[in-house]
Amino acid sequence: MRIVKGLTALSALFFAGSVFAASPSAQMNALLDGLKKEAGVASFSAEEGKKLYNAKRVHSQKKEERSCTTCHTSNPAAPGKTPVGKVIEPLSQAANKERFTDPKKVEKWFKRNCEWVLERECTPKEKGDFITYMTTVK
Template sequence: MSRINTLLVLLLVVMSGLAVQPACAETFGQFMAEFARSAKSSPGFQSFSAANGEQFFKSTHGNEWSCASCHTEDPANSGKHAKTSKVIKPLAPLVNPERFTDPTKVEKWFKRNCNDVLARACTPQEKGDVLTYLLTIGK
């Protein structure tokens, strides 16, 4: 009986999760799969690493800003635009479920922010590492 109850609760949780997602939404798992697919085409790819992602996130890469300059050292927190001080909602998908749901947005912000931080596009390895790191936050 209790097993049936647990199953029922689980089913309800999953259904309510589905209900709040916009129609064409993707999950961070789909983004991860996409980054892995792209990363595999470059030689030497093994897997994504949260530790590398964290280091990448918190370091500067030749320019003035790092990812953390705006998103803070703890992406579970709200950040602040380094120039305008506008509040930026938390980046960690487990804390802010709006993150990594809209492919257009994800692509737009990676393009802009990688240009600002690295003066180039990020590689699929870097994107995968960062997302892997972000998914360790708020667990």
């Protein structure tokens, strides 16, 4: 009984998803288009994204050097570790195809991690460059 219910719910969800929600890549394209408009640029630069990823900065309060690579390592295709040692799946889409497919998650982690490294939110340009780098780097 439970299985039948579960299957019904699952297929309903699938149906709703396919009709009402855009595909992941379409959703991500919409996010990127919005960022382009906000940043006032025609395209993003993977090269700039790479620079941002590797840029090191000393935190004003913690007095420690922080960068994206602190946790994600200098190789975005490699698994990383959080400050308390929990394993982080690779960040680049080439190594982890689930990355950068859900705009909500992308925004959530930009908010949390830009604050952690830069002590501010990231600009639309920075976000666009970063996504472009992570979705194209091999």
